[in-house]
Amino acid sequence: MTISILFVIFVGFAGGLAVGSGFVAFLTVLGVIPRLTQLSKTMKMIHSYEWAVVTGAVGGTVASLTSFQLSINAFVLIPLGLACGTFVGLLAAALTEVLNVLPILSKRVGVDDRIVILLMAIVLGKVLGSLFHWIYYVDL
Numbered sequence: 001m002t003i004s005i006l007f008v009i010f011v012g013f014a015g016g017l018a019v020g021s022g023f024v025a026f027l028t029v030l031g032v033i034p035r036l037t038q039l040s041k042t043m044k045m046i047h048s049y050e051w052a053v054v055t056g057a058v059g060g061t062v063a064s065l066t067s068f069q070l071s072i073n074a075f076v077l078i079p080l081g082l083a084c085g086t087f088v089g090l091l092a093a094a095l096t097e098v099l100n101v102l103p104i105l106s107k108r109v110g111v112d113d114r115i116v117i118l119l120m121a122i123v124l125g126k127v128l129g130s131l132f133h134w135i136y137y138v139d140l
Helices: 001-028 031-041 043-065 075-099 100-108 112-134
Strands: none
Touching: 001 031, 001 043, 031 075, 031 112, 100 112
């Protein structure tokens, strides 16, 4: 019994290290955080962005592994959600900038002259999908 518990702990720790290393390598190789600071013109705060990503990853891991419930007033939760959404949006924008996804996508789809419409479709799809998930949440 003790050996099987130790084995599960070892496998979980090894899997966490592998995923964490891949996440860090992904952010480092692509240069997402420096590009994010360039886009937002906040180069002085690069260490804050790095710590925000690390803290978010660790906090998300702890929250997903435990039965964590957050009981916060809605007036505090709304600005917190907006700040988190803004950060994730900026991170996604920096990632697409680094990878040059949109120019490649627009050329492949054949909408070079309508890139603004493509951007708005992506943004509205993300917003509507998020609202649908939050309003009609089903716990599986």
